[in-house]
Amino acid sequence: MPTLDIEKIKKEVVDSQLWRSVFRGGVWKDTPRDRAAHIVGNVWLHLHPVKVRPRALKWSYTWGMGGISFALYLLLTLTGVALMFYYRPTVGLAYRDIKDLEFAVTLGRFLRNSHRWSAQAMVVAVIAHMVSVFLRGGYKKPREFNWGVGVLLLTLTLFLSFTGYLLPWDQLAIWAVTVGTNMAGATPFLGNEGPFGGLMGMHINNDVRFTLLGGTMVGENTLLRFYVMHCVAVPLVVGILLILHFWRIRKDSFSAAPYQANEEKVEVWPHLIKREYIAAAGVVLFIMVWSILQNAPLESIANPNVTPNPSKAPWYFVGLQELLVYFDPWIAGVLLPGLIIVGLMAIPYIDTNPKGIGVYDWKERAFANTMFMLGIVMWFVLIYIGQACRGPNYAFYPPWESWYILKAAPPSTWSVFGPAGVGALPILLGIPVIGGLFGASMLLPKLIQKELNGKVVLGGFLAALAVLAGVGMALGKFGPVSGAFMLFFGGVAFYFGFILPQRHIRSLDWPRYLVTMGLVVCTMAILLKMCARLTFNIKYVLTIPAISLNI
């Protein structure tokens, strides 16, 4: 009886012309040569080096978030393409097609859920990736440019989410996009409601918002435009940037982890690839389970005339929505996001600290890490307030309070410098005063050359604020809550906007110092403006209605 010689069959198959034409190399013997060939001989894997430093493999070092973001991007492409087979982007059909996906298409609901949850998970993963790279100083020379590409990819991830948001054509969709695109209408110079827009001849039917919408309101053209951007244009750009991002990582020795003596590199196959597959499998499993347990939200069909109450942006934009309560749209919707993006991209060029490259070292990077994490924490605190603490009419409701309790109408507001303001004369007086304050805040930390005792100075400042607040309360100008706001916001802004820069960056060269302080002072100005609204009901610090300029 002839025995089945598995080894012989295997050899014959592998040696056949068909097999060899597809997979080059002979029988796998797991030699170092085989392992190297597996990486360099494979178009998908060859972006990896053959060997990496062992530290680049540790989950505690990488957090795995870059790879997980990419896995989610692939999953989104897959589920997105599947959804496209049943979705028609027209006002009359879009919502019905989503309903069909929910109730009539086999696995339709599961696919839509997967797509929605992957998108939200990707936003989280990309932000976490950015945080991990920042905290380990991974953006420093020579990786400055790739950090910038990463910031663009984060922006595009958010933009993809935003464009995808409109497609179900439900109430959530149309109002999120109405608000989002109206912010574009508030762009300085280019938007019909923005500062100087009128001077530039902008109208509702020729400004940047009109291009985005393809009309004067969110309608048929908008849906088609967002569909094309969401499914084709933006994913293409993201794909190109991803290739660039990966290629740069590969060229920059794959990991910023510093070389150590006697460090033996390990083979990428199987050590790294194995981890990547495990992470991808984990991601797929996580999204599948979540999509079975939790349905993607779908509200009633879009009504361009009636807004749900309250109406909220997708959670990752709710922080922005919360800022819009305190700031004019051109600041909260255009200037601040622009500053965040540009500021993030500028970080590698203004942070010249040669220490802490490729290691988590808070002490060596105290100032950079503190400021960055302050921004991240502010972003998520604002999201929490907007998501959990805002009820009907966008009034403030603590999470435990019922929305059926009707809140008292908010108090009237006033402006400091403006036609009806106390100071009046916005141009003659307001601009010099605000400019002077801004300039002084920027220059002061560098002009004081001797390092101050932070505890004493902060204590003195808080004591002075407390006296002020006490006087204000005694005079009946405001209550204890306002006093507490004053102490909190004032203290935070003073500590992060004056004491820390004075301690850490006063010896930085002027150009870098000014850019850094500009970003720091802007961040603190956000806190102070919120404080001014909460404590004194100040609407604008400065307003010039003739050119729609409100600060």
Place this chain on the structure above:
Amino acid sequence: MSEPTDKPSTPPPAAAPVAAPKPAPKPAPMSRGDFLWMGWSALAAFFAASAAAGARFMFPNVIYEPSQKFNAGPAKSYDMGVSTKWLNEQRMWIIRTPTGFYALWARCTHLGCTPNWWGDQNRFKCPCHGSNYTMAGDVIAGPAPRPLWRAKIDLSPLGDLIVDKSVLEDMPGKRELKPFFVDYASAA
């Protein structure tokens, strides 16, 4: 390759005839630098024009949006105060005062949500960022930068209110006059 490297020197040409005037050496039509400059400029101009054309392409010439003018029904059918009858269809509030009518466009001037009318507090409140307006449309709280827009409103010979949303006004002093206000003293 097979060319001999040392060419046999050709004999000097015969001396030119003395009588023939020597033609001046033709000036080069263009220097190499100028030519390249022109070429690159043309290419840059082409890309700039393409970008401009691409941008222009994104502005539709014809848009299919609903008419901005509508008949809001007989004036005598309205009670005093704010009517939300046309909110769902036309996004307008028709407001009747003791002296007449005006029409407010139900679009928050902050970021374009539709506020709700709260009769008990006598104000419009926006659900998106919390702007508050009086019945006249003036901002009293929240981030909205300017008053609500009033639309052109007319009384037809049959006694119907005709509202035109394409003609808007928000300036106090102007918005209370025609054509943004219809005198309609009594229910008669």
